[in-house]
Amino acid sequence: MGRFAYSKSQFQDLAQQALEQARKVGASDAQVEVSEGQGMSVGVRNGQIENVEHNRDKSLSISVFDGQRRGHASTSDFSAEAIARTAQAAFDIARYTAEDDCAGLPEVELLAIGRQQPQLDLYHPWDLTDYWWTSECDPADLASPEAVGRYAAERALSRLKARKLSTRKCPVLFESPLASGLIGSFTHAISGGALYRKSSFLQDSLGQQVWADHIDLIEDPTLPKRRGSAPFDSEGVATHKRSLVDGGVVQGYLLGTYSARKLGMQTTGNAGGAHNLLLQSRLTQAKDDLPAMLRKLDTGLFAIELMGHGVNYVTGDYSRGVMGFWVEGGKIRYPVQEITIAGNLRDMLRNVVAVGADTHTYGSKTTGSILIDGMTVGGAG
Structure with missing residues (x-):
């Protein structure tokens, strides 16, 4: 399985582009989330590999506010045209949404901007799950396949x-x-x-x-x-x-x-x-x-x-x-x-x-x- 297709700086550029499009269509505030994921699952029955599945997905979602009205739209197409259409779609939804006094972004002083971020050691490029299962952020912490299989068999028996x-x-x-x-x-x-x-x-x-x-x-x-x-x-x-x-x-x-x-x-x-x-x-x-x-x-x-x-x-x-x-x-x-x-x-x-x-x-x-x-x-x- 290859590495992710997008870097952190590319994600930041995409988010900035989406925010600019939201501003252009008339949003008073906006929030953008960009993500990419990939994985692999292997099914085994009676000691034989039954299926192998690879998956890769990406998403950009935009929440816009028109005063106290909120609209949301998302896309898996990261092209400039698709981002512009998504921003417009979110704003169009907001225009037809009822006003809500509690809608809006968090107060700026509560955000983690400028805060020293702790090193949580969360990102590792592989992950494995099974049933009985093992799932960790770091592959080194996973239980062995033998242990997972043995425990699953013991529970069944x-x-x-x-x-x-x-x-x-x-x-x-x-x-x-x-x-x-x-x-x-x-x-x-x-x-x-x-x-x-x-x-x-x-x-x-x-x-x-x-x-x-x-x-x-x-x-x-x-x-x-x-x-x-x-x-x-x-x-x-x-x-x-x-x-x-x-x-x-x-x-x-x-x-x-x-x-x-x-x-x-x-x-x-x-x-x-x-x-x-x-x-x-x-x-x-x-x-x-x-x-x-x-x-x-x-x-x-x-x-x-x-x-x-x-x-x-x-x-x-x-x-x-x-x-x-x-x-x-x-x-x-x-x-x-x-x-x-x-x-x-x-x-x-x-x-x-x-x-x-x-x-x-x-x-x-x-x-x-x-x-x-x-x-x-x-x-x-």
């Missing part, structure tokens, strides 16, 4: 002769890769879009006890070679390390410029989403590996795969299909399938009993396995 369960109430241990989804549910609920639309079960939760009192959640965009690292957000606003949850209490929301203005607050540098998130428990000890967490579970469900999208972010109601293992006396007894787990996220977050030291990073979220008490397991009667 462990599910043989799965049983069903009767309906019951019991503790549930979420495997660490799965537990990151709980962080995702929480961050969705404290995101600006959900809050200003009043579609979050955590409305007005700032300063409120939401998690168990031993839980902390840190957002740190400054970590080297991490997927969620960035010196600024998608609007150019500078990012900072901060606490989102301290002792179970919500310390901050995830806001971009628009949602912040809608809420009468200031952007938190989260246009485009959260950065690196680290969930920790003040009770966790170094010895709390997965076997130790199974002992803490004692008798209950160890969940390793969730199915469906049964989360209502307005009410917090949670219901998912699950595959995993039934545990008794801290030991895995047999695999289980065709069951559901249900609860309400408000109760689930408060009922976190323990977080393991068996940390796993999934995307931008890092956590150990999470043990939650008192969930309903739905089975065969």
